[in-house]
Amino acid sequence: DQQVKQNSPSLSVQEGRISILNCDYTNSMFDYFLWYKKYPAEGPTFLISISSIKDKNEDGRFTVFLNKSAKHLSLHIVPSQPGDSAVYFCAANTNAGKSTFGDGTTLTVKP
Amino acid sequence: DTGVSQNPRHKITKRGQNVTFRCDPISEHNRLYWYRQTLGQGPEFLTYFQNEAQLEKSRLLSDRFSAERPKGSFSTLEIQRTEQGDSAMYLCASSLGGSPEKLLFGSGTQLSVL
Numbered sequence: 001d002q003q004v005k006q007n008s009p010s011l012s013v014q015e016g017r018i019s020i021l022n023c024d025y026t027n028s029m030f031d032y033f034l035w036y037k038k039y040p041a042e043g044p045t046f047l048i049s050i051s052s053i054k055d056k057n058e059d060g061r062f063t064v065f066l067n068k069s070a071k072h073l074s075l076h077i078v079p080s081q082p083g084d085s086a087v088y089f090c091a092a093n094t095n096a097g098k099s100t101f102g103d104g105t106t107l108t109v110k111p
Numbered sequence: 112d113t114g115v116s117q118n119p120r121h122k123i124t125k126r127g128q129n130v131t132f133r134c135d136p137i138s139e140h141n142r143l144y145w146y147r148q149t150l151g152q153g154p155e156f157l158t159y160f161q162n163e164a165q166l167e168k169s170r171l172l173s174d175r176f177s178a179e180r181p182k183g184s185f186s187t188l189e190i191q192r193t194e195q196g197d198s199a200m201y202l203c204a205s206s207l208g209g210s211p212e213k214l215l216f217g218s219g220t221q222l223s224v225l
Contacts, residue, residue, distance in 0.1 A: 009151070032211035043115070043202055043216025044154065051211070089153050093212050097142065098167060101153035 003027045004092050006102035014110055019077040021105045023090030026071060030092040034099065035064060035075050038087040047088075048075070080109045115217035117203050123223045124193055131189045132220045136205030143186050144214060145178055146202040154202055160186060161208075193224045 005024045013019045023033070031052050036044035050057040050064045050073065057064050063076045077084055090102040116135040124130050136143050141162050146154035157176065158168045162183035175193075180186040190197055200221050204214035 004153075006153075034211055034213065036214075036216075041218065043204070043218050044214075045216070046213045049211040049213070091153075093210075095210060097208065097212055098144075098156055098159060099212065099214060100156065101146075103151065103153045 001026070002102075003030075004090055004100050004102040006090055006105050008105050009103070010106045010108070012108045012110065013080050015082055016079045019075075019080045019084065019107055019109065021075040021077075021088050021090075021107065023073045023075075023102055024071055025073075025090075025092055027092070027094075027100075028071070029094050030100075031094050032092065033064070033066060033073050034091045034093070035062075036089045036091060036101075038089060038104070044089055077107075080107075082109045082111050085109050115203055115205055115215055117201075117217035117220050119220055120218065121221045121223075123225065125225050126193060126195060128193055129189065129191045130193060130222065131187055132201055132203075132222075134186045134188070134203030134205075134217060135184075136186070136203070137215060138184075140205035140207055140215070141183065142206045142208050142212075143180055144204045144206070145186070145188050146204065148200045148202055148219070149198075157188075190222075193222075195224050198222055198224045 034049040035047040038044040066073045087104045091099040093099040144159040145157040160180040175191045200219045202219045204216040
């Protein structure tokens with residue numbers, strides 16, 4: 001059973017526009033949700049997180065929104081830049097540790 | 112500290128051989144994780160350590176896999192009698208714990224079993 005799902009394998013946007021990456025989860029015990037970014041030949045790097053008690057967290061061009069009733073979160077990147085092109089993973093963890101990852105969305109930002 | 116270091120970066124082996132990977136975490140990080148990633152999928156949890164204690168192991172993990180973290184420092188992941196299905200990227204990550212727990216990943220070891 002996949003507890004964290006990213007249903008869009010890929011997304012392509014024009015530079016300067018908004019990128020919206022989506023993630024759904026099934027386990028209501030998750031306390032925190034995180035987004036990681038991965039470039040080829042590198043490990044994932046932490047981008048932004050949100051607590052389950054909040055509905056929005058913003059860090060510069062990146063904003064994560066959480067809809068707990070729908071068990072859905074999204075990452076907004078605005079404005080999108082070509083350097084944002086990467087694979088984005090949604091992850092969730094509980095107090096017990098161990099992050100559970102989605103399968104990722106490949107974002108391509110076209111100049 | 113330059114980050115989480117994994118060796119080797121690539122490993123090609125024949126089916127049935129044993130392989131061992133090494134991970135050197137951030138020195139002050141007490142938690143160390145092993146994940147496996149195949150093409151088109153996200154990192155899949157294998158096991159994790161709090162200092163030298165192995166606290167959890169995925170139920171999907173075959174008994175051919177074993178991991179150690181002696182003295183709570185570096186860790187090794189050994190796969191015995193490799194199979195073609197073991198071909199994947201093996202990622203190590205470390206963290207300070209806490210909430211949210213932010214993992215710092217190494218660049219991974221790409222295993223190819225022929």
